[in-house]
Amino acid sequence: MEISGRSILVSGSATMLSVLWGLPVATILGLKRFRGRFVLKGLFNAMLGVPTVALGLVLYLFFSNAGPIGFLHLLYSPSAMIIGQAILITPITVSFITSAIESIDPEIKDLAKTLGASETEASIAVLKESMSGVVLAITASFNRAIAELGIVLMVGGNIAGFTSVLTTTIALETNKGNIELSIALAIILLLIVSVLSVSVNLIQRRKT
Amino acid sequence: MKTIIELENIIKTYGNITALDRVSLKVRKGEIFTIAGPNGSGKTTMLRIMAFIDTPTSGEVYFDGIKVSNENRGQVRAKCTMVFQKTALFNTSVYKNIAYGLKLRGFPKKEIEERVKDVLGLVKLDGYEKRLVKKLSGGEQQRVSLARALVLDAELLLLDEPTANLDPKNMSIIEETVSRVNRERKNTVVMATHNLFQAENITKRAALLLGGRIVEVGTAQEIFRTPSKHLASFARLENVFSGVSRSLKEGTSLIDVGDGVEIETALRKSGKTSVFVRPEDIILSKKPISSSARNVFKGRIVEISDLGSVVRLKVDAGKQFVVQITKRSFNEMQLNVRSEVFLTFKASSVHVI
Numbered sequence: 001m002e003i004s005g006r007s008i009l010v011s012g013s014a015t016m017l018s019v020l021w022g023l024p025v026a027t028i029l030g031l032k033r034f035r036g037r038f039v040l041k042g043l044f045n046a047m048l049g050v051p052t053v054a055l056g057l058v059l060y061l062f063f064s065n066a067g068p069i070g071f072l073h074l075l076y077s078p079s080a081m082i083i084g085q086a087i088l089i090t091p092i093t094v095s096f097i098t099s100a101i102e103s104i105d106p107e108i109k110d111l112a113k114t115l116g117a118s119e120t121e122a123s124i125a126v127l128k129e130s131m132s133g134v135v136l137a138i139t140a141s142f143n144r145a146i147a148e149l150g151i152v153l154m155v156g157g158n159i160a161g162f163t164s165v166l167t168t169t170i171a172l173e174t175n176k177g178n179i180e181l182s183i184a185l186a187i188i189l190l191l192i193v194s195v196l197s198v199s200v201n202l203i204q205r206r207k208t
Numbered sequence: 209m210k211t212i213i214e215l216e217n218i219i220k221t222y223g224n225i226t227a228l229d230r231v232s233l234k235v236r237k238g239e240i241f242t243i244a245g246p247n248g249s250g251k252t253t254m255l256r257i258m259a260f261i262d263t264p265t266s267g268e269v270y271f272d273g274i275k276v277s278n279e280n281r282g283q284v285r286a287k288c289t290m291v292f293q294k295t296a297l298f299n300t301s302v303y304k305n306i307a308y309g310l311k312l313r314g315f316p317k318k319e320i321e322e323r324v325k326d327v328l329g330l331v332k333l334d335g336y337e338k339r340l341v342k343k344l345s346g347g348e349q350q351r352v353s354l355a356r357a358l359v360l361d362a363e364l365l366l367l368d369e370p371t372a373n374l375d376p377k378n379m380s381i382i383e384e385t386v387s388r389v390n391r392e393r394k395n396t397v398v399m400a401t402h403n404l405f406q407a408e409n410i411t412k413r414a415a416l417l418l419g420g421r422i423v424e425v426g427t428a429q430e431i432f433r434t435p436s437k438h439l440a441s442f443a444r445l446e447n448v449f450s451g452v453s454r455s456l457k458e459g460t461s462l463i464d465v466g467d468g469v470e471i472e473t474a475l476r477k478s479g480k481t482s483v484f485v486r487p488e489d490i491i492l493s494k495k496p497i498s499s500s501a502r503n504v505f506k507g508r509i510v511e512i513s514d515l516g517s518v519v520r521l522k523v524d525a526g527k528q529f530v531v532q533i534t535k536r537s538f539n540e541m542q543l544n545v546r547s548e549v550f551l552t553f554k555a556s557s558v559h560v561i
Contacts, residue, residue: 107296110261114290115309115360118282125308129299 004188007165010078010152011145014085015093018141022093023134029094030101030130031109031123041098047091056154059084063155076157081165084151089141096140100133101126132204139200143193209236211273212364212396213258213288218267220253220420227253228264229420235364240390240397240410242428245417251400252293254417255366258398259290272363286313289357290366293400295349302328302344303337306356313360327359330389332381347378354382358389365389367399376516383410446487446530453481460502460555467526472502473558481560487520487532489557493550494541502555505529509547525551 029041061067063075074080104126112122127134149167156163158172166189174182211234220228227250235241243251256262257269260281269276271284289309298305303324310320328334331351336344341352350370357365367386371379387410390397399411408428416424416431424431451465453473461477464470473483491497496504507525519538521531529551543549 105296107292107294108298110256111292111296111298112308113261113285114259114288114366115356116286116289116312121312125298 002161003164003166003169003185004192006078006163007146007167007189008192010081010165011085011142011148013082014089014145015138015142017082017086018090018093018145019138022090023097026094026097027101027123027127029098031126041095044091044094044098048095050088050091052088052148052150053154055088056084056151059087059151060154075155076159076163078156078163080155081152081163084155085145085148088148088151089145092144093137093141096137097130097134100130100137103133104129135200135204139197142196146189146192209238211235212237212271213398214270215254215257216268216270218254218257218264218269220250220257220262221265227420228257231267231417231420231422233415233422233425235396235398236413238390238394238396239412240386240399242411242414243398243400243417244402244414244431245400246402249417250420251402251417252368253420255290255368255398255400258364259288259366260285261290287362288364288366289360289362291350291353291357291368291370293369293372295346295353297341297349297352299342300340301337302333302339302341302352305341305352306359309356309360323359327355330358331355331385347374347381350374350378351381351385354385358385361393361395363396365395365397367397369401370399371401376514380516386410447485447490448482449484449527450480450482453477453479465527469505469526471558472555473560474554474556475558475560477560483558483560485529485553485558487530489553490529490531491552492521492523492531492533492537492541493552494548496550497552499552500554501552503551503553503558505551507549507551509543509545509549512543512545521549523549523551 029037029044059080060075062069063072063080064070065073065075074083108129109122109126112125113119117125147167149171152158152163152165153168153171156165156168158164158168164172166185170182170185170189173179173185213235215231215233218228218231219226231250231254243254245251253262257264260269260276263281271287274280274284276284298308306324306327307320310323315323324337325334328336331354333348333351333355336348336352341349344352354367354370365386370386371382374382386397386399389395411428413426414428414431415422449463449465449469449471451463451471453461453463455461455476455478456472459474459476461473461475461481462470463473463477463481463483471483471485491499491501496506505525507523507529509521510524510528511522513520514535517535518532519535521533521538521543523529523531531551
């Protein structure tokens with residue numbers, strides 16, 4: 001139970017963090033036309049397929065005592081896992097939200113302006129229009145984060161009662177031969193993901 | 209009369225394409241002004257500049273006598289509003305769509321509710337507040353767009369082809385609403401259209417836009433009643449006939465337009481000529497009538513289109529003529545496709561292009 005709670009907490013925080021910095025980036029990518037926009041978009045799309053072990057290793061080196069931010073002593077802490085997951089899912093958040101915004105008729109922004117909206121208010125109107133896509137992006141990001149094993153294992157260390165989460169515990173217990181426990185935990189993991197997806201779906205359907 | 213918006217030497221280019229070429233125009237406060245022109249002539253670009261959502265490449269725009277610049281564009285924009293040709297709506301309820309502009313302006317909830325209710329009555333969509341816009345018909349959606357603009361009671365209302373692709377019922381609701389608002393609230397209306405018929409019905413002054421240039425400005429009468437080459441080059445002019453004309457002794461001319469049809473015109477002209485007759489200038493009768501009119505043709509109705517209060521008929525009399533009569537006459541005469549009819553029009557109704 002405690003493990004499930006930690007899984008949700010860590011991945012939830014990571015998702016919030018990625019939305020915090022991903023949403024403004026995606027809004028700019030989706031609405032503004034500037035030089036280098038395609039390069040930037042391509043970069044985020046390419047990062048969708050980054051091998052998590054490689055990312056985990058890089059983060060490990062950053063967080064370790066000899067690394068550039070080693071003085072923060074983040075390695076093997078929930079914070080490290082949150083940051084790791086947040087970086088991992090940022091490309092998902094940014095790419096999905098960008099395409100959600102791009103799918104909205106550009107006339108919506110002009111429309112908002114003709115009704116008296118400022119530049120910022122008009123951008124918010126477009127964002128509101130793309131809300132279903134944005135919610136989908138956030139759900140996908142969270143699901144990816146909570147399913148992550150490699151990074152959390154490398155920077156979290158699977159310390160019982162401190163950094164162990166569902167995925168790391170399942171891996172450990174399976175190695176130890178505790179198959180029943182592993183199956184139970186895997187079912188919990190699946191439940192969390194499906195309950196979230198279904199409820200998001202239902203809320204969206206009620207709105208339209 | 210005071211000028212509400214003035215364009216001075218506006219040039220707008222997109223890459224190599226010049227959408228507007230040295231356009232200057234003054235729109236007077238409280239009038240309905242029409243910008244007529246074919247598709248791609250720059251009407252939308254002109255409206256977007258007047259709505260302050262596009263900036264001209266060069267040239268100045270004055271609103272209420274004040275030059276509009278980057279500093280005051282936001283404030284001026286709040287005094288104008290625009291209805292787009294392609295209906296753009298927020299994917300939510302009718303109420304939220306219409307309330308959007310009022311919310312931005314910080315109106316109290318109660319007043320927003322009242323205003324939305326009133327404006328829905330104006331466009332004949334009473335009780336539609338909670339409906340989702342995506343589930344409305346195209347005509348209803350366009351009426352929501354119009355309501356959303358009208359509710360702001362903006363000084364300048366810009367309409368981009370407000371009735372394109374609409375059925376006659378929705379078209380007349382929109383036309384009536386626009387005329388009524390202009391009459392009662394004195395809002396200035398600038399409307400772009402390629403439908404000259406509509407332009408002439410509800411507008412007092414108009415400009416003719418061709419290839420990004422204003423080629424004519426004047427009263428609707430001047431522009432549409434006295435056809436020019438400019439107008440003929442794009443207008444959905446019906447009953448245009450070409451043929452060889454020969455002058456008659458009486459001072460009129462007879463034009464042989466082929467298929468056994470000869471049209472008499474009051475003008476003296478010989479050689480190759482193009483003429484047109486306005487559909488509403490042709491008298492339709494079931495039996496030949498004796499009158500002073502010089503042109504009488506016998507034909508059969510081949511097509512009937514209902515335009516609300518009027519009916520347009522296509523009549524094959526060797527050449528095809530378009531005739532417009534009122535719905536009432538149409539019903540009284542009990543006309544049908546294949547009915548035999550006579551067309552009568554005066555030689556002076558035949559205009560040379």
